[in-house]
Amino acid sequence: MKKIEAIIKPFKLDDVKDALNNIGINGMTITDVKGYGRQKGHKEIYRGAEYEVDFIPKIKIGIIVSADQVDAVTEAIIAGAKTGKIGDGKIFVLPVEQVIRVRTGEKGPDAI
């Protein structure tokens, strides 16, 4: 099994969720994160003091899938998250050795 971590723009979450639902992915965990990268931040001004804010709000989606679903899932995420502008984000694939469902104790792909 694999863990897919995708960093996306927050307002694209619904699109990504729909795209994933369409290919039968119905489980995921999301986290509010802040990203730093090529995309430029913005300036904020408080009584004339200017601050460069360079960590940009992003959403991280974590999905555990079986190895054969990785390509479909990454494609779905790209389909949902892409705007074509800098800062669209990244997808990382990590190996997962075991998955367990707390409620039933099921292990492996059954647990997803």
Next chain:
Amino acid sequence: MKKIEAIIKPFKLDDVKDALNNIGINGMTITDVKGYGRQKGHKEIYRGAEYEVDFIPKIKIGIIVSADQVDAVTEAIIAGAKTGKIGDGKIFVLPVEQVIRVRTGEKGPDAI
């Protein structure tokens, strides 16, 4: 070493923490996350506009342990987190290649 990621119901955190303490696990990192899965969300109503809220607050616990502790830890988490109802969450085990303690520079199991 392994990274154990557990998604649990927020109000079960104290139980899980206690269960882990009982088996000698005294380090962990938690994150507020939102989960999507079998557990149904709820409806919210604002001046007659109904919104389906399907991301449910969860807590993600991240624990790095040596490989031989994995089973004990997952059992402890299950013991603490289980309610038997849908949405109890999942445990994922990922491989970890290196651990370093910032303060001392210690590496590997000593760093945990």
Next chain:
Amino acid sequence: MKKIEAIIKPFKLDDVKDALNNIGINGMTITDVKGYGRQKGHKEIYRGAEYEVDFIPKIKIGIIVSADQVDAVTEAIIAGAKTGKIGDGKIFVLPVEQVIRVRTGEKGPDAI
């Protein structure tokens, strides 16, 4: 490629970011997390009711780098994050199998 996860003290973020920038790392994702470990929490008092708060605010930095950068990055993080006091945090290295840039579809090291 590798994923480096570092748990650090929140007020050290700017130092770590600068140290990373200095060695040419210009992308990362950060998350507000809470840590539990050797560092003692604090007591809070509300109308005489004392509560032990033992989850301490930390920041988790996630950086994907190619394998050969791991040492430089961990050193930079340590340089930025170290205060020498308990609770400075930890660095974990996890294997990553694939990286994709959403905007372009680039894969592997090019995507970082």
Next chain:
Amino acid sequence: MINSGDTTFIIISAAMVLLMTPGLAFFYAGMVRHKNVLGTILQSFIMISVISFEWVYIGYSMSFGPDVGGLIGDLSMFGLKGVSGAPSEIYATTIPQIVFMIYQCMFAVITPALITGAFAERMRFGPFLIFSLFWTILVYNPVCHWVWGGGWLAERGVLDFAGGLVVHLTSGAAAAAAVMVLGPRKGLGRDKFMPHSLPMTLLGTGILWFGWFGFNAGSALAADGIAATAFVSTHVAGMAGMAMWVALEWKCYKQPTTLGAASGAIAGLATVTPAAGFISPHSAIILGLMAGLCCFLAVTYKNKIGWDDSLDVVGIHGLSGVIGTLGLGIFASKAINPNGADGLLAGNGEFLGTQIFGIVVVGVYAFVVSFILLKFIDICCGGLRLKPDDETIGLDQAAHSETAYNM
């Protein structure tokens, strides 16, 4: 002669009405998404500055200055000329005229602020300022003159105790025009426009209720039995509006909500405004119940048709102005206020007709002028709406380089 009790009453009432504008800011800002909080707050706060300027220079004179053909006050009191610590001979004769002037100023300030709920989360700041300023000149001042400044509607016998026509209907009609001209927010029907902080909205509700006593009771312009009646009517209408809305939610959605309680209260308070000093408490309760019912239905219906009056200015304020003005036509009683009128129930159906006439005139006038004004500004000032990307980013960052919460 100046009466210190009355003067205190209107001075404090003016302060309370001033506080309503921040109250409204929070009432509204609690309902927007967190990226638009500051922009929304500022749209109300800045009115305190812009409209007060307008008012002390020309607004007061246009509204309450010597009448020109029933249509408008002349500018003989430009820049408060002749407005001093001495009482006016016409208005509020027991208090310094300058107190009357500033009390009325607070009404002029909050009226365009009310409109902002209609185009929340999507209007550019510059065009918004231009619109609000000219709207006050072209809509608020004339209507204020017609109804309160001895203009032609007052001559015709149209009554409005504290602003059902002058404040709520004008702003509601303008809101309708704004919804039509600006169109819905990006993502309507798909994104979740959930209030970012209902405690903030409830804070606004509490402040508004408090201030409304200054708004309605103060409109008696003296601390007398009429003020007392208006105070009580105000309170019981708010209470009834809240009860009705909560009851309807309970029935329709199985659960009452906090926002529903707040919405019903505001509907009740707004509805009783034109009638407060002219009707009995019982009539005020009925008006409050009607307000809760009608506004609840209006808001529900709005959600069905995808009309993006974001914070329900039409469905709550505009509609309340109409119901209250009609209600006054029905329930008005000279037994309560000898300077008022008898309404339908007191056997005087004609007065109801007069009130309907007032509603139509003010509603149509306000809507048409607002619509033209918005279109005009849209064309001349580079567009009323935020650029789509800015709308996504939100007003706070895109228009003000600020973030509401840095936690």
Next chain:
Amino acid sequence: MINSGDTTFIIISAAMVLLMTPGLAFFYAGMVRHKNVLGTILQSFIMISVISFEWVYIGYSMSFGPDVGGLIGDLSMFGLKGVSGAPSEIYATTIPQIVFMIYQCMFAVITPALITGAFAERMRFGPFLIFSLFWTILVYNPVCHWVWGGGWLAERGVLDFAGGLVVHLTSGAAAAAAVMVLGPRKGLGRDKFMPHSLPMTLLGTGILWFGWFGFNAGSALAADGIAATAFVSTHVAGMAGMAMWVALEWKCYKQPTTLGAASGAIAGLATVTPAAGFISPHSAIILGLMAGLCCFLAVTYKNKIGWDDSLDVVGIHGLSGVIGTLGLGIFASKAINPNGADGLLAGNGEFLGTQIFGIVVVGVYAFVVSFILLKFIDICCGGLRLKPDDETIGLDQAAHSETAYNM
């Protein structure tokens, strides 16, 4: 005859007391967990609607209507019959009776709202409404009549300037009954019941302090020297309560806290309430210090015995009502208020006895009726408490389908 100064004073005071209910809502809601914020706020806000209804129809008449056997007012003023812009012949003779009525309404509204702190985070909304309504009818109105409406306690010479017995002790006794009937919150002693937003609690404190001037000074019912005395007593008691609580925290916990400062202030303000217009400022300072000391100890003790009076209604409001009423028995002085009484220190120990009698009667009556009423509703209405799962989810979502903060 109507005095415009007095009328203004009570009208504005009424508005200020109204504002206390939202103030209380925030004071309380800041202390609950974030999943119960809206439910807690609504428990206060909805009282404005429910209790005002009760009051204008029967409450005012039961409380201040013509006396029946010293026990209750008759219903001859049902639906405000005869309550108009003319002054009452008995109460507040210089202001419109309807102003007196609405001013008293605000007291009736906030009293059951005070009780909600005792059963915070665990009571069902429907049974809560039923309880509050009947509690007002069965406890508040009678006690109000006994003490302020010319009833038997007034006859006996029991004094209560602005509500130590009528407001604070009745609600405190009801709170004690509620704690016993409902039992502790799930997880008491294990979970952390930390306030979700102390700034919100401090906001409530500020609003309450402001409103308390209307509550206490306004209870003089005229803008005279007594009102002035009551105003000053109120302020200095709040100041003294805050100082004492902060000092004790500093001594016992090495650090003063913000919540401690707020709690001490409220304790001081509540304690001086029954005495405000009858005692000297120095006595008020002593009362404030006593309030800080006793309430601090009570709250500390509560934490030890696991008695889940969640937001300390008994330990702060109830106890304050007792201390203040006793304190009045000690410090009352006709030199300060000729219409008051002389207390123990002025050589009149009997008056202290009278006050103790008042405390026992009101405390026992309020406790017993509240207890029976709660038990009764618990049985007849499907339980007072939320289901355990709903208690875990929280009031906002489980009972109102809302979320306080969507950030």
Next chain:
Amino acid sequence: MINSGDTTFIIISAAMVLLMTPGLAFFYAGMVRHKNVLGTILQSFIMISVISFEWVYIGYSMSFGPDVGGLIGDLSMFGLKGVSGAPSEIYATTIPQIVFMIYQCMFAVITPALITGAFAERMRFGPFLIFSLFWTILVYNPVCHWVWGGGWLAERGVLDFAGGLVVHLTSGAAAAAAVMVLGPRKGLGRDKFMPHSLPMTLLGTGILWFGWFGFNAGSALAADGIAATAFVSTHVAGMAGMAMWVALEWKCYKQPTTLGAASGAIAGLATVTPAAGFISPHSAIILGLMAGLCCFLAVTYKNKIGWDDSLDVVGIHGLSGVIGTLGLGIFASKAINPNGADGLLAGNGEFLGTQIFGIVVVGVYAFVVSFILLKFIDICCGGLRLKPDDETIGLDQAAHSETAYNM
């Protein structure tokens, strides 16, 4: 003789000024980082307790007691001796003296609270209390006596309607001293000191504006034409300050900000304070515009030189006190207030000189005494500043064992 209208006016004004201290707490606390929210709020709230104590025992007597050599009041009114429900023969002769006393108390409370913005986020609580208490005794009371209590500056003809010298300049000068003695916050120039909650700051702004009417209009001490003038001047100066600041931001930074609007409003309101009842509305508008301009420049300049007056007490309050007092020297007019003076524009340049003299005396005196006092406390009380680690952790946890938001 007691006038009920005037008494009501000052009682309610006192309540409004009391509310300003919580208002200030929120205005300031919104601008600090979230780890210092409660500590900042408490620094204002606790003044209500500490300074009120000081005031009722010695402060009132020192300020308004029988004059000793033009320098200070004697202590013959220690503990409010002789201060009762009867009017004073000297001050506010139509209201109970005790009302005058408590009204002035509220001014004494907020003045040291204003200073806290200068050393926000870095001062220890104990030394802060000691400083505030002695500062009030050594700076506030004497200056108050000199200007308002019949002292030598009053004799010289220095005028200050509602506290440009007594409140704003004293606190601004103390703030300057505090910035110099305490030094900048850790991380200045590197860390981001972004406001943690601008909605909280805007809430404070709204409350402050509301309360300012009690502060300035109430300073007429009667509900008359002067109060009316002061009310209007206050409002239009706030409006003008806001407009100017927003306009400058728009020009300099391409975007107006919410904090800018709030800052400009406060600058305008503070600036008009000494002049409110002595000048025409037009002059008030000019003062408001000047306030917006000068304070904007001051704050911008401060950012350039790394002077850590954290929340701009010097640049906004202190400077406003100066501009307003100067402005009074220029714009004062006996046509507006016969008890006032004629200023430069009315041909009386001498009066401007007198005002400048007042500014220099008060400014220098307040700065020097504050500086010495701070140094003294720094040495004797184990340091004014938080330990560096505590500063990193933040006041809330390090000094009060609390957390503002538990979400």
